[in-house]
Amino acid sequence: MSQIVEIKVPDIGNYTGVDVIDVAVKVGDSIAVDDTLITLETDKATMDVPADHAGVVKEVLVKVGDKVSEGNVIVKVEATDAASAAAPATEAPVTPAIATTNTSAQSVAVKVPDIGNFSNVDVIEVDIKVGDEVVVDQTLVTLETDKATMDVPSTVAGKVTAVHVKIGDKVSEGSALIEVAAASASTAANTSATPAQNEVAEIKKQVAATPSAENNDLRAEIKSQVPQAFGSSDIDEKGFAKAHASPSVRKLARELGVDLARVTGSGRKGRITPVDLRSFVKSVMQKVEQGGAGASLGGGLDLLPWPKVDFSKFGEIEVKELSRIKKISGQNLARNWVMIPHVTLHEDADMTDLEVFRKQLNKEWERAGIKVSPLAFIILACVKALQEFPEFNSSLDGDNLILKKYIHIGFAADTPNGLVVPVIKNAGQKGLKEITQELADMSKRAREGKLKPQEMQGASFTISSLGGIGGTGFTPIINAPEVAILGVCKSQVKPSWNGKEFEPRLQCPLSLSFDHRVIDGAAGMRFLVFISQLLADFRRVSL
Template identity: 35%
Template sequence: MTEVRVPTLGESVTEATVATWFKKPGDSVAVDEMLCELETDKVTVEVPSPVAGTLSEIVADEGETVGVDALLAQVSEGDAAPAPKKDSKAKPEETDTAKATPDTAKSGSGDALDIMVPTLGESVTEATVSTWFKKAGDTIAADEMLCELETDKVSVEVPAPAAGTLTEILAGEGDTVEAGGKLAIMTQGEGAAASAPAADSKPADSPAPQGSGRTDVENAPSANKLMAEKNLSADQVTGTGRDGRIMKEDVQKALQASTQAAPEAKAPPRAPVPADDAAREERVKMTRLRQTIARRLKDSQNTAAMLTTYNEVDMTEVMALRNEYKDLFLKKHGVKLGFMSFFTKACCHALKEVPEVNAEIDGTDIVYKNYVHMGIAAGTPTGLVVPVIRDADSMSFAAIEKAIAEKGARARDGKLSMAEMQGGSFTISNGGVYGSLMSSPILNPPQSGILGMHKIQDRPMAIGGEVVIRPMMYLALSYDHRIVDGKGAVTFLVRVKEALEDPRRLLMDL
């Protein structure tokens, strides 16, 4: 008899609730087949069977709260049972891109494998097929990207579980699929012959370009899609990502370079513009991410009593300190010293004095956070996302800069997991990188505060009875007036201003 126990649930998580049992006593189970699903306040954890055999007894029923290493069930060892095709769920990987768990059936030319929708994450039950990088009949390598799914939070790449041939595509681009649903069928084996695709299958227009000598490096899905649309091969693009990975920006640069290299090539003559405005309009369906952004921002306006207060900060001292130490900082820590670490530190400092800005409303309660999980808003080709840097208040300047750089790169590549975008207690948005001089940021619910940074611009200032030119930045704090009073909001912004105009205050906790 083998015991099935609650696995390690993560840092600071000591208990979970049994959400769903996929098996009942007496059912046959295979090794690593999912037995049940546990829910914590942070993640959902699937519990696999440690052995093949029969589920003898369920000790903790659905709805029960269990601690780490608590007994969940017992399995009697025996002959391996085949994994079911309908109820089994994909086993989550440790990386943010979950791999599909194939179902296997013997065929005359090899093993027929079902390409399934992977686990999409906590509270996400469906996704939209965004892009197919392969079409029916194409030969595929193990772990090669087959398609990209888009949820309302993140993009998920689906790799091939084995080498072989993509036989049939069951869910075409634009189709909505559920977690655990079937995406396609492939035939395993290098020499497997591809059968004709089904009539209702919707193959992609062209396979994803592959660069010669780079078969072990997967390009960004957005780059593959753009190269396919522009009939550009990977050999024509220089990748700047890790290990030579081609990013969307690399493809755009290659297209721009080719246009500049051939100025004599004239664009084809445009057709006469029709008089009817409708004929000159283009209707494009909103992505799930854009729909979610629109819904959440409108919900924030409808729910919170949102108000914005403004101030300005003289960036002279921060810029001088940065210029003095940026080379030494880069040499020692391997990351550039930017402005975001100063603003993050200044906000953490101010949040300690004005904790209501770091709080949230839960029903009739106010939840005060004795930590700072800092959200850093980042613009991506598909929309705005807010990755969270956890415990930013206990991190050094270098650790903050490294975290921001890493999260930003993952955001641009569409590689952020949902866990990386949840649990933030306060947010910083830097509209200054786009040239914004002043704006009123919208709260990221359920948070009660968001700081808007803006463009640094030289302005004449009256200092000591004289007019001098100083690099100034407008700051905007949007806050939920249900929790934060005007005095608290103004105090917070003044503390941020003071810390930035005299960065030594941050070192002395003043």
């Protein structure tokens, strides 16, 4: 007998009054467990709320624009899984996932379940490969419609023997996803734990087995209190709530004591996947193995712990949380500064003639609404320089230097939430007008927080411009795995000797930081002077 079940907003951290930005279901829809019902958005992240029951939607109690909190009812469903859940143990299994007549393994196809009226849905993530062991409810692939994403879980446990889909494929209900060598009743008994419990058990096993002859006391502490292996003993609840992750990933993170605010998501829109969580745990355990507690704080450098000071003893204070962007970029900057031997060179570029040309172009393009900034010219100059000095358009990979045939220019953009780096792809194939338009568009969307993750990836060289603020020079930190970065400060009129007299010239301070393992000082200065000469006489760009 069917029954009406209320599906509510799950644990979403300490947030209340969260905006509903998308409702993916309507009355009459058939839904499966883990189908996305609604999408919520905080001030920093979005999260999909999945169904925890299968059935037919009888009532939708929220709409786009509503605000919800944990425990609010989203939909009422005529549940179709209640009858099967209550079925006598003597009945035959509903699904063919597990045989009950013997203990041998059999190959079972896991297919796309009922996904509503959608067909030819894009596969945007594949979370498993041949040889992986999967458990019931473990995410296999992620699908995307024009309105929502949905994870497709496994209905069987066993070893993956074939994967029939890849990223970019289109699938519909009934399409085969994988083949699993599913064991029988004995395996069913062993896989009765939830995916989160299996993940926890496996990771705890790895933690307990961490070899570290010099850190026996530390390892014993990790065995007894797993969460302490992952940094702070206290979870930053605000950061945890803002993290873009599904309820199952949040549950696993809490069981492990992992602060999701410290985990970088690789999924769509920065979503944190189980793979990201495992990678984070693995990286922390490697640090423990390399050098104990000091390593977890200093990346194996055996640094002293950061000083803990009660500043309120000295006067009034205000505690302000770092934005998620600053947390992530801060970790990257610290790593890059410690790991890369930086050298920084400085040079002034005479922009006098270029500034006259820029103002002329702005008048000509005014009716088209195009306004050229000095940065557009600097990007083109860097493209020419990278073509002339290809080692600056490379990445270090162990003892090998990866020389890139493409030129993607990243530019640091200052936003209310922190620094982001949009990337102009294939800049060498674009003219000044196209680069100007792309600069304006990406800068605007960066300030609004609307850049897509793929628009901030793949840079081969970065420019950090403070030209709109001031300064006479600085030391930009290289954006690994790149090998160089150009810093730009505000142009100033300075006296310049022309051989007979001093004359006022508009000088733009340039600062080039480079990886000294790849580039020596002489090559760095040649590169910087080359850019300076191009900006002084922009006709050279066409040579």
